[in-house]
Amino acid sequence: MNDFSHLNAKGEAHMVDVSAKAITTREALAESRVMLSAEVLRQIQSEQLSKGDVYATARIAGIMAAKKCSDLIPLCHPLPLSNVSLDIEPFETSVRCGLLVRARCRTSGQTGVEMEALTAASVAALTIYDMCKALDKGIVIESTRLLEKRGGKSGDWFANEVESND
Amino acid sequence: MNDFSHLNAKGEAHMVDVSAKAITTREALAESRVMLSAEVLRQIQSEQLSKGDVYATARIAGIMAAKKCSDLIPLCHPLPLSNVSLDIEPFETSVRCGLLVRARCRTSGQTGVEMEALTAASVAALTIYDMCKALDKGIVIESTRLLEKRGGKSGDWFANEVESND
Amino acid sequence: MNDFSHLNAKGEAHMVDVSAKAITTREALAESRVMLSAEVLRQIQSEQLSKGDVYATARIAGIMAAKKCSDLIPLCHPLPLSNVSLDIEPFETSVRCGLLVRARCRTSGQTGVEMEALTAASVAALTIYDMCKALDKGIVIESTRLLEKRGGKSGDWFANEVESND
Amino acid sequence: MNDFSHLNAKGEAHMVDVSAKAITTREALAESRVMLSAEVLRQIQSEQLSKGDVYATARIAGIMAAKKCSDLIPLCHPLPLSNVSLDIEPFETSVRCGLLVRARCRTSGQTGVEMEALTAASVAALTIYDMCKALDKGIVIESTRLLEKRGGKSGDWFANEVESND
Amino acid sequence: MNDFSHLNAKGEAHMVDVSAKAITTREALAESRVMLSAEVLRQIQSEQLSKGDVYATARIAGIMAAKKCSDLIPLCHPLPLSNVSLDIEPFETSVRCGLLVRARCRTSGQTGVEMEALTAASVAALTIYDMCKALDKGIVIESTRLLEKRGGKSGDWFANEVESND
Amino acid sequence: MNDFSHLNAKGEAHMVDVSAKAITTREALAESRVMLSAEVLRQIQSEQLSKGDVYATARIAGIMAAKKCSDLIPLCHPLPLSNVSLDIEPFETSVRCGLLVRARCRTSGQTGVEMEALTAASVAALTIYDMCKALDKGIVIESTRLLEKRGGKSGDWFANEVESND
Numbered sequence: 001m002n003d004f005s006h007l008n009a010k011g012e013a014h015m016v017d018v019s020a021k022a023i024t025t026r027e028a029l030a031e032s033r034v035m036l037s038a039e040v041l042r043q044i045q046s047e048q049l050s051k052g053d054v055y056a057t058a059r060i061a062g063i064m065a066a067k068k069c070s071d072l073i074p075l076c077h078p079l080p081l082s083n084v085s086l087d088i089e090p091f092e093t094s095v096r097c098g099l100l101v102r103a104r105c106r107t108s109g110q111t112g113v114e115m116e117a118l119t120a121a122s123v124a125a126l127t128i129y130d131m132c133k134a135l136d137k138g139i140v141i142e143s144t145r146l147l148e149k150r151g152g153k154s155g156d157w158f159a160n161e162v163e164s165n166d
Numbered sequence: 167m168n169d170f171s172h173l174n175a176k177g178e179a180h181m182v183d184v185s186a187k188a189i190t191t192r193e194a195l196a197e198s199r200v201m202l203s204a205e206v207l208r209q210i211q212s213e214q215l216s217k218g219d220v221y222a223t224a225r226i227a228g229i230m231a232a233k234k235c236s237d238l239i240p241l242c243h244p245l246p247l248s249n250v251s252l253d254i255e256p257f258e259t260s261v262r263c264g265l266l267v268r269a270r271c272r273t274s275g276q277t278g279v280e281m282e283a284l285t286a287a288s289v290a291a292l293t294i295y296d297m298c299k300a301l302d303k304g305i306v307i308e309s310t311r312l313l314e315k316r317g318g319k320s321g322d323w324f325a326n327e328v329e330s331n332d
Numbered sequence: 333m334n335d336f337s338h339l340n341a342k343g344e345a346h347m348v349d350v351s352a353k354a355i356t357t358r359e360a361l362a363e364s365r366v367m368l369s370a371e372v373l374r375q376i377q378s379e380q381l382s383k384g385d386v387y388a389t390a391r392i393a394g395i396m397a398a399k400k401c402s403d404l405i406p407l408c409h410p411l412p413l414s415n416v417s418l419d420i421e422p423f424e425t426s427v428r429c430g431l432l433v434r435a436r437c438r439t440s441g442q443t444g445v446e447m448e449a450l451t452a453a454s455v456a457a458l459t460i461y462d463m464c465k466a467l468d469k470g471i472v473i474e475s476t477r478l479l480e481k482r483g484g485k486s487g488d489w490f491a492n493e494v495e496s497n498d
Numbered sequence: 499m500n501d502f503s504h505l506n507a508k509g510e511a512h513m514v515d516v517s518a519k520a521i522t523t524r525e526a527l528a529e530s531r532v533m534l535s536a537e538v539l540r541q542i543q544s545e546q547l548s549k550g551d552v553y554a555t556a557r558i559a560g561i562m563a564a565k566k567c568s569d570l571i572p573l574c575h576p577l578p579l580s581n582v583s584l585d586i587e588p589f590e591t592s593v594r595c596g597l598l599v600r601a602r603c604r605t606s607g608q609t610g611v612e613m614e615a616l617t618a619a620s621v622a623a624l625t626i627y628d629m630c631k632a633l634d635k636g637i638v639i640e641s642t643r644l645l646e647k648r649g650g651k652s653g654d655w656f657a658n659e660v661e662s663n664d
Numbered sequence: 665m666n667d668f669s670h671l672n673a674k675g676e677a678h679m680v681d682v683s684a685k686a687i688t689t690r691e692a693l694a695e696s697r698v699m700l701s702a703e704v705l706r707q708i709q710s711e712q713l714s715k716g717d718v719y720a721t722a723r724i725a726g727i728m729a730a731k732k733c734s735d736l737i738p739l740c741h742p743l744p745l746s747n748v749s750l751d752i753e754p755f756e757t758s759v760r761c762g763l764l765v766r767a768r769c770r771t772s773g774q775t776g777v778e779m780e781a782l783t784a785a786s787v788a789a790l791t792i793y794d795m796c797k798a799l800d801k802g803i804v805i806e807s808t809r810l811l812e813k814r815g816g817k818s819g820d821w822f823a824n825e826v827e828s829n830d
Numbered sequence: 831m832n833d834f835s836h837l838n839a840k841g842e843a844h845m846v847d848v849s850a851k852a853i854t855t856r857e858a859l860a861e862s863r864v865m866l867s868a869e870v871l872r873q874i875q876s877e878q879l880s881k882g883d884v885y886a887t888a889r890i891a892g893i894m895a896a897k898k899c900s901d902l903i904p905l906c907h908p909l910p911l912s913n914v915s916l917d918i919e920p921f922e923t924s925v926r927c928g929l930l931v932r933a934r935c936r937t938s939g940q941t942g943v944e945m946e947a948l949t950a951a952s953v954a955a956l957t958i959y960d961m962c963k964a965l966d967k968g969i970v971i972e973s974t975r976l977l978e979k980r981g982g983k984s985g986d987w988f989a990n991e992v993e994s995n996d
Contacts, residue, residue: 005300008583011218013297013557019523019580019604020604025351041259047168052177054170056585056720059345060406061240063730066239067402070565073296074227074558080410082351082442085340100585106351108442110469110606114295122288122307123238128232130239130281130286131179133312134171137323141288141310146303157303174749179723183747184690186900191822191849222554227842228902230562233908234899236731238725244731244744246908248849248940272849275938276746295755334711336714336718337798343716345795353536357517379666384675386668388886391511392572393738396894399568404732405794406725414517414608417506438517438610446550447794452784454805456734462737462779463677466669468811469821473786476703476805489801500877502884503964505883509882511961550841552834559904568903570953571960572891577950613960620952620971621902628945629843632835635976635987639952642971644963655967683855683912732944734897738890738911742897742910774912774938777979 006075015075021110026151028105030117032125032144033091035098040136041090044099054131059086062103062124069119079109081116086124102147112152123145140158170240175264181241192317196283198291198310199257201264206302207256210265220297225252228269228290235285245275247282252290267291268313270326278318286308338407347407353442357481360437362449364457364476365423367430372468373422376431385453387465390495391418394435394456411441413448433457434479437468450476504573513573519608524649525604528615530623530642531589533596538634539588542597553628557584560601560622567614576605579614584622599623600645610650616642670739679739685774690815693768696789696808697755700762704800705754709761718795719752726750726767733783743773743775745780750788765789766811776816782808819828835971845905848940852958856981857936860947862955863975865928868965871920874929884961889916892954899949907957909939911946916954931955932977942982948974 002009005016030058036044066084070076083106091100103120105113125141132139149157171182202210210220211312232250236242249272269286271279286321291307298305315323334341336406337348368376376386395416402410415438435452437445457473464471481489499505503514513581534542542552561582567578581604589598601618603611630637647655666673669680686805700708708718727748747770755764767784769777776823789805813821832839835846866874874884893914900908921930933950934945943973955971962969979987 002218002283003209003301004213004218004297005218006223007213007218008243008296011213011216012585013219013223013554014583015559015561015579015581017581019605019606032230043169047173047177047213049168050177051715052168052173053179053720053723054169054173056345056717057172057179057240059717060721060724063345063347064403064406065238068234071562072227072231073240073319074562075293075296077580078410078576080441080578081347082409083347084350085346087344102238106349108351109578114299115292118295120291121416122292122310125288126281126284126802127239127241129284130241131170131172133280137315138325142308144288144291144307144310147186147297150305155236159304164227169833178751179720179727180749181747182744183770185772187745217549219554219557222551222843223558225551226555226558229843230904231843235727240728243746243906244742246744246939247845247911248907249845249847251844253842272847274849275744323712334716335707335799336711336716336795338795339711339722343711343714345717345721346674371797375667379668379671379675382675384666384668384671385677385880385886386671388511388883389670389677392887392890393736394513395513395788396569396572397736397883398691400732400736403734403984404729404878405791407791407794410576412578412607413513414575415515417512417515419510438515440517446797447790450790450793454790455806456784456809458779458782459737459739461782462739463668463670465810466780467667469813470823471809473808474806476786476789476808477803478801481801491707491802500882501873501965502877502882502961504887504961505877505884509877511887513878529969541833545834545837545841548836548841550832550834551843552837555836555843555904559902561893563902566898566939570891570895570898572887573957573960584841612963613956616956616959620956620974624945624948624952625903625905626907627948629834631944631976633833635979636989637975639974640916640972641968642952642955642974644967645863647967657968676917677886677893677913679893679913681913681936683938708866735894738894741912742908744910773910 013075016108023108023110024151025108028114028117030121030146031146032101032121032123033098033142034128035140035142037136038097040132041097045090055088058088058124058127060088061119061127063091065117065123066105066120069116073115073153076115077111079107082108087161099128114146114149129141170324175291179241188275189274190317191274192278193278194283195314196269196287196312198267198287199264200294200306201262201306202306203302204263206298207263211256221254224254224290224293226285227293228252231289232271232282232286235282239281242281243277245273248272248274265294280312280315344363346409350442355440355442356483357440358444360446361447361480362435362453362478364453365430365474366457366460367428367472367474369468370429372464373429377422387420390420392457393459394452395420398437398448398452399456401448405447408447409443411439414440431460446478446481451489468492507593511573516608521606521608522649523606524610526612526615527646528601528619529597529642530599530619531640532623532626533594533638533640535596535634540597542586553586556586556622556625559625560584562616563621564603564614564618567617571613574613575609577605580604597626612644612647680807682774687772687774688815689772690776690828691770692778692781693812694785694810695801696765696785697806698763698789698792699804699806701762701800702761705761705795709754722752722791723787725783725791729787730769730780730784733780737779740779741775746770761790778810842912843905851940853938853940854981855938856942858944858947859934859978860951860976862931862951863928863972864955864958865926865972867966868927870962874922878939885918888918888954888957891957892916892950895948895953896935896950899946903945906945907941909937910937912938929958944976944979
């Protein structure tokens with residue numbers, strides 16, 4: 001026996017059976033941070049001022065990735081997402097700067113949307129990486145994590161809002 | 167005008183035209199770190215000892231994600247990957263522990279496979295997250311980054327092997 | 333502020349939040365017209381008489397495209413379609429001729445299936461184009477539009493049945 | 499007129515309209531048999547003993563294929579699967595041996611999951627084939643069939659448990 | 665026998681065998697016109713002025729659809745696209761107005777990219793439709809057609825630049 | 831160490847590295863047999879006589895599945911297929927009858943197309959199953975196997991043409 005919900009008693013991967021769970025509204029908020037040099041961040045912000053497509057491309061990529069989550073993560077259930085929104089903004093601490101991606105997903109379903117939100121944030125971050133990699137090969141994506149989870153049997157959950165990595 | 171290879175002079179997103187580039191062997195190695203509590207890491211390792219599917223599921227998810235990269239990242243070119251391999255192992259530093267995911271991709275093509283390797287590492291990390299999230303909601307994925315890039319016009323490149331996040 | 337349901341107050345694309353909407357039966361009928369020379373139309377009809385696969389291939393392509401709609405249109409919600417049917421028939425007016433494609437979709441869901449029906453009609457039309465393009469490079473697809481929409485809060489809607497393009 | 503639920507009166511393929519059907523719990527169990535030489539079966543079993551990924555890869559492939567069923571089978575409805583599990587084990591009769599793949603799917607929906615279970619079993623069997631084909635080009639997949647079907651208007655159904663192919 | 669390259673002598677659909685064709689650079693330019701009321705067009709243009717995502721979302725959708733072409737059009741060959749770009753701009757004639765979508769695709773391959781360009785233009789047009797449909801249910805997509813085709817055995821081809829639909 | 835080309839020395843699944851292999855023309859022919867009752871077979875044949883879509887739907891499903899092979903079989907390489915054709919015909923032996931599906935695939939690539947042909951035959955067979963399952967729940971798919979393989983380093987290979995299962 002083990003404690004992994006996705007492994008059976010023999011240790012074999014399977015989807016968790018959610019057929020007995022209630023259909024309730026579930027929501028999740030996740031984030032990912034694309035660490036950039038101050039120079040690349042400045043160039044992105046100046047692009048955005050002149051209406052460049054950097055943020056829009058990453059937002060669309062994130063929204064479409066949320067819808068592909070169960071196609072990417074083997075044991076995720078397919079879910080009828082009722083809402084996906086992506087938010088991208090620059091951040092700066094004393095020692096680092098970059099773009100902060102936040103993804104919020106909502107569904108009425110039998111299981112949560114944490115993986116959908118995390119997948120959306122990750123793919124939006126990778127899309128920013130792709131558009132900036134010609135300027136800087138040393139970009140790192142940090143702090144991909146869940147911030148909030150609402151609904152479902154286990155109730156609401158909120159991450160400690162520590163500024164990681166500073 | 168701008169410095170972004172994926173934006174035209176008007177700031178609009180487009181695929182980079184690679185039709186004039188030579189077909190050469192290109193390779194990339196990327197990593198992602200799933201930060202876990204010592205207790206969850208211990209449970210995963212004991213699962214692996216008894217042949218549980220955690221690592222195998224994440225490896226397969228990463229390999230399949232590499233093949234879907236151009237379907238996820240809007241401006242990536244479709245590429246005929248000739249090789250994808252995933253490597254997962256536990257790591258421990260003085261203050262943190264978790265699973266280190268490394269993904270290596272290779273192609274004979276007109277453009278590099280950095281995004282394929284980064285996508286593979288990210289999705290394998292998200293798959294581990296998914297299988298462990300019932301044990302620990304505070305898992306964070308750190309340090310998704312490129313380690314090596316070989317081939318192509320810009321030549322070989324290697325990341326500084328600093329242990330980030332310690 | 334703006335009037336676009338898919339843009340937030342900052343003008344950023346997002347999925348419309350449908351989580352508060354009622355689940356009701358929704359239906360849509362859309363069409364697309366493949367304008368062909370009289371000679372190509374005659375060849376297709378003679379193919380159909382001898383059981384050629386032109387119509388069947390286009391019908392199947394349309395049905396499968398309806399199921400991929402949310403994967404193609406970035407802000408569309410994934411929907412559990414309960415019915416898709418495609419109808420293809422020749423049409424002829426005093427000055428033009430071709431094939432008329434009509435797609436009908438139905439769901440029990442929180443949002444309508446207009447885009448599913450329009451996507452089905454468009455992809456079926458493109459499939460006909462593909463099979464005929466060796467015979468005529470000047471094929472044009474006209475009049476891709478919604479004909480009917482039933483169910484949902486905004487109620488039923490019917491297009492004016494004018495014969496466009498004549 | 500005809501007796502095919504997926505053909506209309508004109509013989510044209512369409513999705514069956516399930517919008518009037520009740521949402522009930524539906525389940526299906528299907529199997530597929532990969533016929534192997536005794537030598538290849540011995541090698542697979544010895545691989546499994548040393549924790550090789552053969553079974554795990556096939557299980558993951560089957561689970562992911564169940565989720566892609568409506569994308570593969572043109573007239574299948576998209577369904578929110580609530581459970582998929584795959585089971586692989588060696589079998590031996592007096593004259594044949596190989597691996598038996600069984601796939602179980604469950605949903606709360608308006609139509610059954612027979613095709614999902616059959617697709618999962620078939621793709622898991624093909625994945626085993628792929629991993630063994632360098633050892634034996636003469637592998638044959640036999641007996642892909644439904645074993646059980648529960649729920650829905652037509653009620654429960656069970657296959658005769660004859661050992662086929664002996 | 666028949667003249668359809670995609671039907672065999674029995675009238676059955678199949679992919680054209682391109683294995684004997686030379687790998688050459690091939691390019692195609694296609695367009696689609698989204699007919700809008702003057703009022704909706706004005707609102708879109710004012711959104712664009714304030715950096716709204718309408719055009720960007722449609723461009724990204726078109727680029728991603730070009731990469732999915734062989735997944736949508738049953739008899740299309742999978743192709744390694746080396747370039748895709750989308751261009752959207754308002755147009756106005758004496759009697760109509762709307763948005764003109766142009767899609768350009770390029771490959772080094774054994775077959776042309778006409779369907780990729782047409783699919784990109786169609787899906788970008790459908791994406792505009794989706795974002796504007798709450799403002800106007802009577803939107804029509806007209807004139808989806810090929811404008812240019814370069815490379816391959818049959819050589820270059822250009823459409824007559826008549827302003828259709830006026 | 832092991833003999834499985836898709837497992838590394840540790841028994842972990844990976845894609846075989848084909849980057850050093852020559853690009854040559856490769857071809858494969860595979861089959862699958864859908865065993866039907868004489869009554870169901872009679873109904874299908876009478877449907878086909880009146881131009882029903884059964885065979886056409888299965889052919890299109892098979893062709894599209896060949897293009898999705900690397901998305902389904904975890905360790906398959908993505909390949910630019912240059913040709914796919916499907917052939918369906920009734921067969922009858924002294925004790926059994928049904929439909930015989932044969933799929934032929936061709937590519938110029940670094941690895942073979944056996945899995946593409948087997949996937950095409952399997953999915954076409956499952957599509958026939960889907961369309962007939964309301965008539966007969968006891969349908970079985972037998973004898974999914976490779977018939978021919980041409981090209982590549984290991985040379986040509988042909989199955990023994992025994993009539994299996996009789």
